[in-house]
Amino acid sequence: MRGxxxxxEGGEGTGKSTQAALLAERLRELGIAVExxxxxxxxxxxxxxxxxxxxxxxxxxxxxxxxxxxxxxxxDHLECTIRPALERGQWVISDxxxxxxxxxxxxxxxxxxxxxxxxxxLVVGPTRPDITFILDxxxxxxxxxxxxxxxxxxxxxxxxxxxxxxxxxxEAYLHLAASEPDRCVLIDARAEPAIVAEQVWSVVxxxxxxxMAPLIIEDVAP
Ligand code: Z5A
Numbered sequence: 671m672r673g674x675x676x677x678x679e680g681g682e683g684t685g686k687s688t689q690a691a692l693l694a695e696r697l698r699e700l701g702i703a704v705e706x707x708x709x710x711x712x713x714x715x716x717x718x719x720x721x722x723x724x725x726x727x728x729x730x731x732x733x734x735x736x737x738x739x740x741x742x743x744x745x746d747h748l749e750c751t752i753r754p755a756l757e758r759g760q761w762v763i764s765d766x767x768x769x770x771x772x773x774x775x776x777x778x779x780x781x782x783x784x785x786x787x788x789x790x791x792l793v794v795g796p797t798r799p800d801i802t803f804i805l806d807x808x809x810x811x812x813x814x815x816x817x818x819x820x821x822x823x824x825x826x827x828x829x830x831x832x833x834x835x836x837x838x839x840x841e842a843y844l845h846l847a848a849s850e851p852d853r854c855v856l857i858d859a860r861a862e863p864a865i866v867a868e869q870v871w872s873v874v875x876x877x878x879x880x881x882m883a884p885l886i887i888e889d890v891a892p
Contacts, residue, residue: 710744761880
């Protein structure tokens with residue numbers, strides 16, 4: 671039986687990595703094998719492209735070229751990591767996926783929706799998430815969280831964008847959540863991580879019934 675595919679989306683500092691890790695931990699406690707991954711990245715080739723994108727080296731090429739690079743990274747991620755894991759019956763949790771391209775390059779970068787749609791059909795095809803959690807916090811709180819976590823490390827290409835950019839990003843994610851309610855679940859992520867994790871868990875148990883998932887015994891190193 672194919673595993674389940676769950677993605678986390680949202681703006682800066684909304685807690686995607688934290689919630690993806692907490693959900694993976696909870697599923698593993700039930701004996702479910704989980705592949706916890708992220709975008710851009712999640713496979714050897716995609717991690718190389720991640721470096722190019724987040725360094726800002728591709729920014730002068732424009733949003734359309736960046737969308738193609740994110741799609742190339744996603745192709746490798748799907749082929750090398752996501753599809754093999756789903757075929758093994760594992761659950762895949764990805765910190766960002768194709769909705770990030772729709773929102774960052776499509777809405778914010780004003781790339782023609784036909785190009786974004788064509789890339790998604792070509793690369794993602796039928797491998798669509800069963801649930802996408804869209805985490806939402808006010809822009810100020812998200813940027814403050816991300817800044818505190820970054821500490822003295824230099825901001826990446828997207829962290830350098832203006833507060834107006836991040837406000838538009840938040841609105842684009844709210845719009846996406848409203849336009850695809852069967853797949854997307856909007857989560858108010860202002861509360862403590864454990865409280866947000868409970869909201870996420872309640873949706874996962876209602877929609878995907880992890881108690882009924884076939885157990886896969888993970889290889890244990892000798
Ligand atoms: N991008 C794109 O443009 N197109 C695409 O197709 C894709 C991506 C796939 C990837 O950056 C960038 O690439 C991203 C979009 C673009 N833009 N940016 N920036 P990344 O992978 O380096 O980072 P990110 O995805 O943006 O993650 P993030 O926003 O920096 O963080 P987060 O995952 O949402 O949050 P976190 O790491 O879980 O938490 C941040 C801090 O807040 C940390 O100290 C936590 O301990 C704390 N935290 C977490 N939850 C809470 C709660 N509930 N309360 C208080 N504090 C909390």
